[in-house]
Amino acid sequence: MTAMSLLSVDSLTVKLPVAGEMRTVLKDVSFELEPGKALGLVGESGSGKSMTVRTIARLLPPGADVTGHVRFDGTEVFDLRGEALRKYRAGDVSMIFQDARAHTNPVRRIGDFLTEALCTNQRMPKKQAEARAVELLAEVGIHNPEQRLRQYPHELSGGLLQRVMIAAAVAVKPRLILADEPTTALDVTTQAEVMVILKRMQSEYGMAMLFITHDLELASSVCDDTIxxxxxxxxxxxxxxxxxxxxxxxxxxxxxxxxxxIERRAGRLPALPGHPxxxxxxxxxxxxxxxxxxxxxxxxxxxxxxxxxxxxxxxxxxxxxxxxxxxxxxxxxxxxxxx
Amino acid sequence: MSAQDAAPASTTTPKPAPRGESGKAVAKFVAQRVAGLLATLFVASLVVFGSLYLAPGNPLTFLTHGRSMTPDAITQLKAQYHLDDPLWMQYLRWLGGVLHGDFGTSIIYNQPVGALLETRMQSTLLLVVMAAVMVLVFGLAIGVFAGLKPGFLSRSVMAVATATMAVPTFVAAVILILVFAVNLGWFPVFGAGSPGLDAVYHMVLPALGLALASVAFVARLSQAAIRQELSSDHVQTAISRGLARRFIVRRHVIRNAAMPVLTVAGLTIAGLIAGSVVVEQVFQLGGFGQFLVSSVQQKDFPVVQAICMVYVASFIVLNTVIDLLYSLLDPRVSLGRTAS
Known part of the structure; x- marks a missing residue:
């Protein structure tokens, strides 16, 4: 546990209540993340990547049993209550979800989505928040940002919506970005575009990032370390x-x-015997x-x-x-x- | 290759927002709905008019009250009520009258149907409006509370609601009379009272009896809708952004949950119109419903037709209003698009 680390996860074990019994989903997970660095989490579905990130964001379902430590900048995350927890979520960590469409309110405009955190958490005046939203949309490569603010999520493509999601996550200038497979739901070309934007934002704003993916190549190109x-x-x-x-x-x-x-012609790829x-x-x-x-x-x-x-x-x-x-x-x- | 490079951001080209056309879209939507309403009313009028003539019994028997009359008198009666005309002519004559606001003359009372309905309209209107207000206020309040604060109290309230939903209107009405009118003596047993506050006071029990099952239904529905929104992904996003729970509920839960609730609650309220027939009979309110029942028994065709048309029309108008409200609440429902 170096004094340097922004996030330190130490012997984290999480059990969730499933059908009346407690099932272990994370077992003795430990790692550290330094400020501004990107750490990739890879593994197959159900291996605990998402659960790790959710535990860090304190988004576990009710009844979860957690032992071990998650420390953010020295603060014990699981000791946070009420206002302190809201402050942690509002300013320190931001989450980017895989399915941007499901994770945006379909009846609220893009502008509302981008400005609500600024207006309510940071008490920024509406006008100023909108100007900031326009800036952010331009930064993630969205044309005609003013017009986009007035549109609804269903009027945007999946790739565009994920860029909006990234803009919204970055808007509050968090110190840690939790990206839960941000590009998995997108088609390959859009994936690449969104990835470039995310990586650029991460380094420009000097944010640390936990990046969940199935894609080993992607992890190696985006992250400093991979677990x-x-x-x-x-x-x-x-x-x-x-x-x-x-x-x-x-x-x-x-x-x-x-x-x-890409470089080598492959016959039948060797599959892993058994199942996860x-x-x-x-x-x-x-x-x-x-x-x-x-x-x-x-x-x-x-x-x-x-x-x-x-x-x-x-x-x-x-x-x-x-x-x-x-x-x-x-x-x-x-x-x-x-x- | 170069063509692709030239337009790398093709996905980001915005669709022009149909700003100027939105007014036109609303007008088109309303026009479509009104046309649909008229078509439905027309079909309903055919059914209402035709089914009465298919029903057994003959208005002549009621006109003569079973007395034997001279053939001359019978001919005169038939001529007066146009009973000898072919059905389609009778229908057209009736339809023409209806379009001019003339529902014909009651066979039993020998008075214009319009005037007869006017005197009875007030209590039915009051009954349905009071019941609708109860459904919305109590149903939504109970449902929202139970949805937002899960626990023992919510579970008990929902269990009671489920049981209440199974109670038929006439049973509820009788129980209410027994408890609150006969035993406790808080409310009158029957009658519509004199106009004004007295009428409202007289209408409390009937409206409650009519509303009870719907209150329970709307409560269950809104509870389920709120629970679903609370556990939805977009609410999780809001939580992950550190927004206050009160803000999340107001902004992301209530509005979204309102959409499914509105649709079904609207239909339930429209259904109160049908239920009012039973309640008016039990409480002897002298409104449309009670008049309808007695008119059917007496084969007073013009009255039955008129009341049925009023019921059908109010049901359809309510539905149209719900559709309009729905498209205001949900931006994904485009006004210009025809509902399919």
Whole structure:
């Protein structure tokens, strides 16, 4: 826990009530984020990426059981109540949601959406807030911003609406942006445009960002560091640009191999055997062991700790010291699937 | 390649907002609705007029009160009421009269139907308006409270509402009379009272009886709508922006929840018109409903036709008003577009 970090998540475990019992969705998640840096969260659906971000924004459903710490600039986020919590949400963190259409009120104008936080939280006069909204829309590359302010969400395309969402999130100049798959619902060309805008805004405003994505390439181009989630746990953390060249966990390696590359012609892509596990269903020992080509008996005994692998990063694989560097080379070998 | 580069922001080109055309769109929408209203009224008039002649019984029997009369007298009666004309001619004559505000002459009272209805209109109007106000005020208040403050109290209120919805109007009316008029003596047992405050006082129990099931229905409906909006994604956005709950409720929950509630509440209020027939009978209010029942029994065709037309017309007008309100509330419903 360095004094430098803006956000520090420490041994975070979250359980949610599902059908009358508490189910673990996050298990012992720890990471830090420095001011102005971008951290990518990758992993498959249900691996806990979104839940992590929601926990940080204090948007968990009622009845959630949280242990561990989330500290923002030294303040314990789960101690915040009432006005302090509102201030934290209003000024410190901003969330960008995946589905911009569902996350904007269909009966309110774009202008209302952009100015409401400024007018109510920062007590900015309406005129001034509107001028600021026009500026912001121009910054995210939207033409005729004055006219857009008078339109309703349904009159805008998905890509445009997501830009509005980004503008709204940035409007309050937060110190941390939580982007929950902001481009997944968009088509590929729009995705690229929106991504460029988001990245530019993030560095111009000097905001830190947690960026959730399924796309390893995207994470590597946008983020400084990437952490990989599996079954509610962090299984790997390292520099985003090295992740897909030199993965530190068999799961990440399998993800990398299951992805086509532009430079190389691929035949059948190797799929990961078995199916994703949630934290709740995870077996004893390493959660990934049942699907892992490198699993040994030792893997199934106890949950492996997050190991430091030299200066490169962290890995939750006990065999990493011996396997390091050879994970992708093993691509050709057939995988033994333990039933 | 170059063409694509030339227009990189094609998705950002704004559609011109139809500012100047919005007035025209409203006029077109209203015109369409009025045309639809007239067409529906026309069809309704055919049905109302025709179905009475298909019903068993003959107005002549009632005109003569069962007495035997001379053929001359019968011919004269038939001529006076045009009973020998073909059906379509009778219909056209009636329609022509209606268009001039003349609903014909009552067979039983031998007075213009218009005048007969006028004296009875007040109590029916008062009954339906009071019941509608109760439905909106109590239904919405209970529903909004239960939706915003979940807990034991809300659950109990909703359970009572569900039970109340199942009580038919005539049962509710009788129970109300028994408790509040007979046992407690707070309200009169029956009658419409003299005009003014006395009429309102006399109308409290009937309106309550008429409104009760609808109050429960609207309460349940608005509770469900509020719950749904509270858990919607856009409200989560508002929460994530640190907006105050009161602000979120006012700005993002109530208005959005109003849309489904308005549609169904409007139809429910229109349905009160039908329910008023039963309540007027139970409380002996001497309004349209009671008049309708006695006129049907006496085969007083002109009166039955007139009352049915008034009911149908008010139902349709209410529906049109709801449609207009709905398009004001929801920007996604374009006025210019025909409802499909």
């Amino acid at each position: 990989v989630f599996y079954a509610g746990q962090v299984v790997e953390r390292q520099q985003a640009s090295r992740l897909h060249r030199d993965p530190l966990h068999p799961y990440t390696a399998a993800l990398v191999r299951a992805r086509p590359e 596990t949630t934290a709740y269903e995870a077996p004893d020992g390493c959660a990934f062991a049942p699907r892992c080509a490198f699993a040994q008996d030792a893997c199934r005994v106890s949950v492996p700790p997050l190991l430091r692998i030299g200066e490169q990063g962290d890995s939750r694989c006990v065999r990493m010291p011996e396997l390091h560097g050879s994970l992708l080379a093993a691509a050709g070998t057939t995988q033994e699937v333990t039933p």
